[in-house]
Amino acid sequence: MTKRVECQSIDDYAEALGPHFTHETYRADDIAARAMGKGCRTCGVEVTISIEAFKETGDLPRFRELTKGLAPEKKK
Numbered sequence: 076m077t078k079r080v081e082c083q084s085i086d087d088y089a090e091a092l093g094p095h096f097t098h099e100t101y102r103a104d105d106i107a108a109r110a111m112g113k114g115c116r117t118c119g120v121e122v123t124i125s126i127e128a129f130k131e132t133g134d135l136p137r138f139r140e141l142t143k144g145l146a147p148e149k150k151k
């Protein structure tokens with residue numbers, strides 16, 4: 076069963092996603108709830124954050140800063 080983690084800030088979101096960056100992930104956006112997120116197939120976890128909270132707590136620049144170095148080099 077998939078475990079759902081709802082984050083209230085970008086810092087929480089980045090921290091919750093951190094361990095999964097090198098795993099097999101998929102987009103887990105919840106448009107109806109105005110939330111975006113990522114799921115991890117490896118761990119059975121979905122991490123989400125409301126779009127409002129994402130914007131209010133730093134938006135993409137903050138997210139990039141926090142997750143710098145976590146993402147593996149793009150391979151495709």
Ligand SMILES: [Zn+2]
Pocket residue numbers: 094095098099115116117118119
């Ligand atoms: Zn994982």
